[in-house]
Amino acid sequence: MKPSTSFTEFQDTIIQKLGLQGMKRVKLFYRISISVLRDDVKYDSFVIGSDEDLKVLFHYRRQFREVRTPKLLAKFVDVVSSSGGSNRIPLPSAT
Numbered sequence: 001m002k003p004s005t006s007f008t009e010f011q012d013t014i015i016q017k018l019g020l021q022g023m024k025r026v027k028l029f030y031r032i033s034i035s036v037l038r039d040d041v042k043y044d045s046f047v048i049g050s051d052e053d054l055k056v057l058f059h060y061r062r063q064f065r066e067v068r069t070p071k072l073l074a075k076f077v078d079v080v081s082s083s084g085g086s087n088r089i090p091l092p093s094a095t
């Protein structure tokens with residue numbers, strides 16, 4: 001991922017690579033260490049919801065190179081159709 005990648009492009013790339021277009025949306029988070037005391041590491045999680053949030057992630061990475069790479073987390077949410085139901089992949093019925 002390049003620093004010039006937009007939030008929407010990033011989301012779309014994830015959905016396309018997984019073949020989930022029209023079925024799922026992706027919510028993105030990243031987790032970074034905020035303190036290290038001996039063997040105890042404390043983390044904080046941040047939502048990525050805009051281009052600005054991605055810029056903050058890249059800025060953090062450039063500023064604190066000694067800290068390990070932040071962990072990117074994704075949560076997939078069903079896309080709701082205009083009829084109010086979810087567009088889910090139909091499961092085969094049990095016989």
